[in-house]
Amino acid sequence: MTLVYIILILMFGGLISWIIAGKNSSLAKGIALLAVLADLVIIIGFWISVYDKFDLGSQQWLIDYRVEWMPQLGISFHLAMDGLSLLMTALALFLGAVSLIVSWNEISKNLGFYLFNALWLIAGIIGVFLSLDLILFYFFWEVMLVPMYFILAIWGHENRRYAGMKFFLFTQLSGLLMLIAIIALYFIHGKNSGQYTFDYFALIGTSLSAKTGLWLMCGFMIAFLVKLGIVPFHSWLPDAYTQSPTGGSILLAALMSKTAAYGMLRFVVPLFPEASKTFAPVAITLGVVSILYGAKLAYAQTDLKRMIAFSSMSHMGFIMVGIFSFQALSYQGTIIEMIAHGISITALFTVAGVIHARIQTRDMDQMGRFWEQVPKMGAITMIFVLATLGLPGLGNFVAEFLILTGAFKSNVTLTVLAALGLIASMIYALVILQKIFHGERRKEWKLTDLTPREVLAMGCLIVAIVWIGIYPQPVIKTAQPTVNSLEQNSNNTTFVNDTGPTNKMTLKNGDENMTMTRETSTFFLSLNKKGGGK
Amino acid sequence: MIYVPANMGLMLAAILFLLGLIGVLTRRNVLFILMSLEIMLNAAGLAFVVAGAHWMQADGQVMFIFILTMAAAEVSVGLALILQMHRHHKTVDTNVLNLLKD
Amino acid sequence: MDVFQLLWLIPALPFFSFLILSLSGSKFSRTGVGVFATLSVGISALITLIIGIQFLSSPPAGHFYEQTLWVWFDVAGFKPSIAFYLDPLSLVFTFVVTFVSFLIHWYSIGFMKTEEGHVRFFAYMNLFVFSMLMLVLANNLLLLYLGWEGVGLCSFLLIGFWYKDPYNCYAARKAFIVTRIGDTAMMIGLLMLVKNFNTLDIASILTTAPQTWSPGASQAFWVTILLLGGAVGKSAQLPLQTWLPDAMAGPSPVSALIHAATMVTAGVYLIARTHVLYELAPAVQTLVAIVGAATLLIAGFSAIVQRDIKRVLAYSTISQIGYMFLALGVGAWSAAVFHFMIHAFFKSLLFLSAGVVIIAMHHEHDIFKMGGLRKKMPVVFWTFLFGAGALAAIPLITAGFYSKDEILFFAMASTKGSTWLWLAGFVGAFITSVYTFRMVFVAFFGEQKHDIHYKPGISFKIPLIILGILSLIAGFIELPHTFGHFTPFSDFINTVFPAVQLIPEKEGLELTLQISTAILALFGVFLAWQLYMKRPQMVARFKETGFGKRLNDFLFSGWKFDWLYDTFFVKPFVWLSKIDKSDFVDRIYGGVANLNLYFNKLLSATQNGNVRSYVLGVALGAVIALTIILFL
8 A cells, every 4th residue: 555655655755745835835745755755765764674584585575565446457556665776766856856946936927836736747757667567557647747748838938838838748648559569469368368368477478479569669769769858769868858947857867767768678678579579670770879869969069958958968868778678687777777867867967957047048158257256156067967978976877877788798880889878978978067167157147056945855856866876776676676586587599487486476466457358458459549649 | 204214314323413413513502502412302203203103112202201201301400500601601602611621 | 804895995085075165165265175186086096006905915815805895787687786896907006096196286275276167176086086087997898988988078178177168178178079980989888898708897708708709700899999999089099189289278277187197097997997808809900009109290290380289299299108008009018008107207297397487488388488486496497307207218317218229129029010010100200309398498408588477386396396306316216138137016916917928039129229329318308409409490490381381280289180181071960960950850740731721722713612513513513413314
């Protein structure tokens, strides 16, 4: 039930702060923050309580909560948590809290609705991280989309409508393709086993012909590639990241893109082990192209947020490379990259937001020599710029090193190209630092340094990124069982359905599902398609 | 009773229908368009009757009565609309009344 | 108590000082900051000294000591630690780093007295010392890489210390990016090592590698060549040497510490540290020697025509590190380390003295606008002269003579050496003494051209004097066969390295070589005196000729390497990013959207609101449909 509470606290918190905001805006903000922090405390408490279990490394799933939802269709309300989803949930809550703190005074128009959207967005993200029923997963995937669209289109910058529409079209279309793949998988599995269910553990063993597997995987992959912002599906990303308000940019770049990476780790690789092997060279190539092309685009930008957006795209390339190398090292690297990139991108967008709040522009050509006036801001920015360019001792380095080490074992040439990203990332990252904080003063601005509230938020981020940089072992240990099962899974080229005792237990539950006739199933197929199309 | 070959009757119906259609296409006054529509309806009715007579079935006449009723209903609604149109736009010219345009 | 357990304090102290200064440096008084930073490094140096004495008097088992603080991370058996490894090699480096850093920090107290941002300066300097110590003390290559990037970062920060001038920012960026190119090669080398050995632990790689790889194995070839990439980047060797002359934009103590004494020799350390791998890849080892030989000549020729005193020194640094690479390449490991140590002393001395001169001349860098400083600044003159003597390898009395001579001898006599390599070093030695004494004569002799407004204080003088003395006497701990054969240094350090393999018939050449080098060095001084003091018009006239002018420009710009890289890498990249700023992929999607809009327009053109045209459409549609149904 803990998992349900985590999501419910956020949803109710969002509702309450929406209701209250009209009367007392600071109370509403307080409640929203409190809801996120309460969840964070719960999850960290839980982490500490189970931390020793990870040593054993046998049991992947820590909590498994499942009730029937629509048993006729084989849909259940199935939430579960393993090390990976634990880490991701904690990250979502941590960065969610930071995003609320740093945009404390940014939103004044329609505050209540903003808080509602922000909290529901976080709830949706966490739901994605926790759900193990494919329909539930899709549901949360959409729950995440709508509030984000509102945040972007209502509180965004000058070009928000265009960006919002683009974001919505890209993610919605790709999401529909995923839905089709989910339903197709459901029927194929139902036909093979006679048991029609959307349950993850049941579907994980579905044997597919090579061609079907590839097509279905593409359905999933498209959704994830779009959300991750991999070339050539990244086109919405710079606009959405740039036009969002600070809080929205953080949630979008730091968390929402991670749901895609999570989806690949949780669904694509285990559900389609062979297809993903076939697809791997393409995926890694796309990752490498994203790394290099993103870095090149980042270098060319003068809009600070746009530059950060492209830098994020470049780092997402590393995640692709990491996942599709199928090595324990690179899986761990990917997970650390998800966390470290989340933290560093949050900090960079915060800086962009802080600067924008002071001088009302994002154009770097109008900035320069800020260090003189705001050294604190400069120093903090520097730390995260260095994290972005992969300085050892900060989280991103550990992540990128592990990814490259793993990838090198599976594909030398592409890894070497990916490593060139280290040079490229330095080129654009230094531009951020030097154009804004060093060099000539291009315009007279009156700047004030960071407020204690901002310093507090940034301080937390600094502690987190340094911690991951010099002692990432807790993260690695927590993710180890998940990585083990992923590795085991991708090592079995001919995949057999025995991934552990937990699976079998849930399978037994799934047996109670009715079997459907062919006619009804076709009927529901068309029904679902229509329902999704609206 | 003079025997009229079925294809003659159908030919007449077709000619009537075409006349009506030409009227609809060329007239700009909604009232005349409505009248031309009536002609087309009558052509369809005639075709039914001819067909009924050809196969010695009463269905044709039944359908004609049905069409007649429908035409009456349609004319009443149509005329009412035309009246409203005239009241609102002071015209019944279809070239002016192009509010459906994109 | 076992003093070796204090090892972790050596890097930790500067790091804590960095933390304290960066968090609450503004609460200190102006000199307080400098004193605090200096003391932290000083105590580190002291601990190093204590540990060093302990190491000499009772060496630990196996001649190394290892201290693990914690496991960095542990994935699939790959388990790098935050751990330190002390053996004679790292001890020598640690000693030089802490000691020279201490003196330079001390000097900086006076140097930074009036500069703004002194807290930042000392914080960065401490961070640098920390990173450099991590580099030399790391027990695994990943931790070494941490230090490696850390020193790169500090170099970036300190070159751009005066951040208000865009040129300094450019120089800083250039240094960071160019070295990063090498670092990336090194990173790929590390990846290869992990793939092969599943560890980056230096000691275990060095023991496993000879068992797995036979000499000349292609794996060894690639690993060493990639590590060499890192080394040439950081040590400013061909082809990545272009950043170092520009790096002189930083304050003089920075140039002394980072760009002369310590960081730029990290490449030497890396190759020396992984010497076993290089012995498995003889081709690459030869390449190291060739790179060294080529660099020392190219940089030496460039140094002759520079006007900026710091640029002369920068090119001479590149050239001297070329000597170290030459030594590494011929397998004279200890000679390379020895030259590193001596070079650290005399080159930092030269930079520090130059720094005093520059301050005294109102930030004037051009040696031709100096002159006659000998009388006005006697202490600086003498220390500079000692340093210059050591750089030019003036025989017998300077330390540089002993270290450089050893290298030249091995370049000839080692089985991996050759006459050509020796010749390059030999010519290089001659050029070195010419450009060094050109600098001395032009800046310190002749008539005075500018007034000086500043007399160096005591905090300047003491470090200079200490380094000056070291530049003279430090060579006596390694005397060649020909005089006394007193070799405590190589005896100490050769517990790490194999001895140099000599060609027996060339062993006897040692004395001949020494005498010829000695004469050559003195001749170089004489030539410099002739050309720049007695007959300066000769040089001027040569520069007037078309060929002379072109040659001068060519050498002045560092053999046009900057131009080359600008044309082939920088400009295309900038051009590419300019033409594709708005991302062509986005245009494709934009195109799809526009196509939709176009069709939309096309279709909505039929929606003209004219009822009769709709009817026509219906009728035509019916006709077509009927035709299809009835006749097809």
